Amino acid sequence: MRTALTELTGVTHPVVQTGMGWVAGPRLVSAVAEAGGLGILASATMTYDELETAVKETRSRTEKPFGVNLRADAEDAERRVDLLIREGVKVASFALAPRKEMIARLKDAGAVVIPSIGAARHAEKVAGWGADAVIVQGGEGGGHTGGVATTLLLPSVLDAVDIPVIAAGGFFDGRGLAAALAYGAAGIAMGTRFLLTRESTVPDAVKEAYLGRGLNDTVVTRKVDGMPHRVLRTELVDGLEKSGSLTGLVRAARNAQRFRKITGLSWRSMLREGLAMKNERTWSQVIMAANTPMLLRAGLVAGDTKAGVLASGQVVGMLDDLPSVAELIEGIVADATDICGRLGTL
Numbered sequence: 001m002r003t004a005l006t007e008l009t010g011v012t013h014p015v016v017q018t019g020m021g022w023v024a025g026p027r028l029v030s031a032v033a034e035a036g037g038l039g040i041l042a043s044a045t046m047t048y049d050e051l052e053t054a055v056k057e058t059r060s061r062t063e064k065p066f067g068v069n070l071r072a073d074a075e076d077a078e079r080r081v082d083l084l085i086r087e088g089v090k091v092a093s094f095a096l097a098p099r100k101e102m103i104a105r106l107k108d109a110g111a112v113v114i115p116s117i118g119a120a121r122h123a124e125k126v127a128g129w130g131a132d133a134v135i136v137q138g139g140e141g142g143g144h145t146g147g148v149a150t151t152l153l154l155p156s157v158l159d160a161v162d163i164p165v166i167a168a169g170g171f172f173d174g175r176g177l178a179a180a181l182a183y184g185a186a187g188i189a190m191g192t193r194f195l196l197t198r199e200s201t202v203p204d205a206v207k208e209a210y211l212g213r214g215l216n217d218t219v220v221t222r223k224v225d226g227m228p229h230r231v232l233r234t235e236l237v238d239g240l241e242k243s244g245s246l247t248g249l250v251r252a253a254r255n256a257q258r259f260r261k262i263t264g265l266s267w268r269s270m271l272r273e274g275l276a277m278k279n280e281r282t283w284s285q286v287i288m289a290a291n292t293p294m295l296l297r298a299g300l301v302a303g304d305t306k307a308g309v310l311a312s313g314q315v316v317g318m319l320d321d322l323p324s325v326a327e328l329i330e331g332i333v334a335d336a337t338d339i340c341g342r343l344g345t346l
Contacts, residue, residue, distance in 0.1 A: 017029065022300040031197075035329040165186060221241055
């Protein structure tokens, strides 16, 4: 199945595994690459040295193209860009819009730049700066998300830009891929569906907690880090929803200290990154942002569903199995191909 996405990145299938923090490591990313999809390493929760090791390990596991998700506002973002260029990483993915100069550097080195965006105007901006494609996530998606459904957000972005658009938010099978292609998208991106595969390093008990959920078992909360965040409903999340702002700030300050120890960042570096984030957030939101990596780590790495937050798309309510990555991708593409063929006979 050849699309603008496969032509651009050199992958076999128009299926992307998103850069989920604490989840998208070398084992999952290389499995996606070997199965013909585009796997993306999540670097926001890695130190520079950990990212370098992860890139090298992924490279040792597969010779096929893969990507790395970067935080454009990170203190060492330029150094990480240098790493991607030096290691010949095919795709640079961004959760926040990278600067125009950063896009140019990556493209000059032969990398494909694919920012994630949540509105047509953001897509227009990065397209004007030279981005090769965009991932657009509708409100059904997990983690940080917006309020517009994929069925409306996707066509609005497709109407706004001429570069390839990858659809995310609510996709999990061949029907979704066929629908996205019918809209005019170049492929689909999935997070929760890849989290629930055999190659995902998320603890088995946590995977079972996901598989037991229904379509109404996620909630969008601002109490994790001050930004809309779709997560599984848990006792912890219910408690966060009921807590006051002062309690949230105290918890965030403690988590900032824990995150600093794990990453090796200095307080000075964290303050500098906070100032970079300040353009789009209040100081309260900047402080609360420290909650995200640590609360996610407690659930997705340590397996403590009572102390951790579990990011999830609404699609969790449609999932009841743990396929291998290869089985998942091959099944999606085969079903989408069959559906597209049958549509041609109508």
